[in-house]
Amino acid sequence: MKGKAPQESAEARILAAVRAIPRGQVAGYGEVARRAGLPGRARLAARVLSGNTDAKLPWHRVLRSDGRIAFPPGSEGFREQARRLQAEGVTVANGRVRIARQALDLDAAVWGIG
DNA sequence: CCCGTGACTCTAC
DNA sequence: CGTAGAGCCACGG
Numbered sequence: 001m002k003g004k005a006p007q008e009s010a011e012a013r014i015l016a017a018v019r020a021i022p023r024g025q026v027a028g029y030g031e032v033a034r035r036a037g038l039p040g041r042a043r044l045a046a047r048v049l050s051g052n053t054d055a056k057l058p059w060h061r062v063l064r065s066d067g068r069i070a071f072p073p074g075s076e077g078f079r080e081q082a083r084r085l086q087a088e089g090v091t092v093a094n095g096r097v098r099i100a101r102q103a104l105d106l107d108a109a110v111w112g113i114g
Numbered sequence: 115c116c117c118g119t120g121a122c123t124c125t126a127c
Numbered sequence: 128c129g130t131a132g133a134g135c136c137a138c139g140g
Contacts, residue, residue, distance in 0.1 A: 028122090028123090029121075029122055029123085030122070030123065033122095040123090040135065040136075041122095041135090041136065041137090042122045042123065042135085042136090043120070043121090043122045043123090043135070043136050043137070044122095044136060044137065045121090045122085046120075046121045046122060047120075047121080047136090047137065047138085048121095049121060050120085050121055059121085062121080063121095064121085064122070064123085065122075065123055065124085066123090069121085070121035070122075071121060072121095077121070078121095081121090116140105117139105117140090118138105118139095118140090119137105119138090119139090120136105120137095120138095122134105122135080122136095123133105123134085123135080124132105124133090124134085124135100125131105125132090125133085125134105126130105126131085126132085126133105127129100127130085127131080127132105
């Protein structure tokens with residue numbers, strides 16, 4: 001194979017990383033991008049989610065680095081995400097997700113430990 | 115090629 | 128815990 005595509009598209013990898021988030025758990029854009037092999041591409045991850053059309057994609061499990069929903073408060077997306085998270089048992093208070101202290105800091109807490 | 119915009123992140127005050 | 132500024136990448140005009 002003449003290496004046309006050396007690897008899957010960054011978009012595909014990001015989507016895979018998002019799908020890999022366990023139900024009832026959350027991850028930051030930066031963490032997702034990092035897990036996708038694209039460190040520093042948090043914005044790319046956000047762009048991919050903004051353009052995603054997969055209804056099966058758990059996009060609502062992706063938050064900002066501080067555990068805040070990336071949508072403007074009161075917006076449709078904001079409510080939708082908060083609603084879906086709470087439906088999975090995730091506590092959302094004041095637009096912020098109640099994360100386990102180390103969830104956004106230690107990838108192991110998000111991807112390894114359940 | 116330059117510029118503005120965005121579901122971002124970090125540091126500083 | 129709040130806001131402000133700079134850095135960052137990708138894209139459309």
